[in-house]
Amino acid sequence: MSKRELEFSTKYTLKHSQQYHHKHQKTLGRRISNWREQQMAARALALAGHPASVLDLPCGTGRFWPLLARKQDRTILAADNSEAMLAVAQEVNPPTLLARVKPFPCSAFDIPMGNDSVDHIFCMRLLHHITQPKDRLAILKEFHRVTRDTVALSLWVDGNYKALRRQKLEARRTHKSYQNRIVIERKVIEREFGDAGFVITGHFDFLKFYAMWRLYVLKKNPS
Numbered sequence: 001m002s003k004r005e006l007e008f009s010t011k012y013t014l015k016h017s018q019q020y021h022h023k024h025q026k027t028l029g030r031r032i033s034n035w036r037e038q039q040m041a042a043r044a045l046a047l048a049g050h051p052a053s054v055l056d057l058p059c060g061t062g063r064f065w066p067l068l069a070r071k072q073d074r075t076i077l078a079a080d081n082s083e084a085m086l087a088v089a090q091e092v093n094p095p096t097l098l099a100r101v102k103p104f105p106c107s108a109f110d111i112p113m114g115n116d117s118v119d120h121i122f123c124m125r126l127l128h129h130i131t132q133p134k135d136r137l138a139i140l141k142e143f144h145r146v147t148r149d150t151v152a153l154s155l156w157v158d159g160n161y162k163a164l165r166r167q168k169l170e171a172r173r174t175h176k177s178y179q180n181r182i183v184i185e186r187k188v189i190e191r192e193f194g195d196a197g198f199v200i201t202g203h204f205d206f207l208k209f210y211a212m213w214r215l216y217v218l219k220k221n222p223s
């Protein structure tokens with residue numbers, strides 16, 4: 001496993017990718033949760049100024065492509081580390097939508113694009129998997145290099161009931177194996193955003209004081 005290949009990244013096989021696609025539609029709870037995430041993402045894109053070019057990274061199976069494609073003249077680039085996720089995205093989305101999106105495989109640590117090449121990087125459900133601060137900083141710095149203007153990213157933060165409950169469960173776990181997902185303290189991640197050269201434009205909570213999901217909109221500080 002190379003230095004920048006994280007253990008969690010290897011789990012997105014074809015079977016897992018198909019399951020991931022169906023997961024968000026499986027139960028009423030999941031459908032409501034997906035609806036709320038789409039709503040938060042739409043608000044984030046509006047706060048980012050309705051960017052004309054967007055890199056959806058990681059795009060997974062294209063859950064947010066219909067939302068991104070709502071702006072008719074938007075250029076949509078989409079990338080993911082997992083070829084399987086990209087293959088499922090090609091299978092499950094309609095041709096009219098696929099015609100709008102340019103997908104390619106890549107790691108968030110090493111985006112094969114020049115400096116300042118898109119208006120916005122749209123990064124849903126990646127950072128809560130990135131447990132090491134040095135890895136988060138490397139990804140944030142790569143985003144800072146590639147975006148011209150803004151980034152939207154979602155992750156799990158503290159300061160709510162679910163995070164407290166998770167903390168208690170973690171404390172009780174005797175068998176401490178590899179941790180796949182983590183809650184990051186707001187003050188820690190917000191400092192890391194600054195360290196990578198971003199200022200916070202705003203944020204949206206999934207359900208304030210209850211749920212862990214928070215979506216931040218960041219603006220590149222060119223200095």
Ligand SMILES: C[S@@+](CC[C@H](N)C(=O)[O-])C[C@H]1O[C@@H](n2cnc3c(N)ncnc32)[C@H](O)[C@@H]1O
Nearest residue numbers: 009012058059060063081082085107108124125
């Ligand atoms: C939880 S899924 C989120 C997918 C999509 N953003 C969504 O919300 O539906 C996490 C995704 O991150 C991708 N991934 C894992 N490690 C990555 C890396 N180093 N660079 C880019 N993508 C990565 C996985 O392949 C997977 O598609």
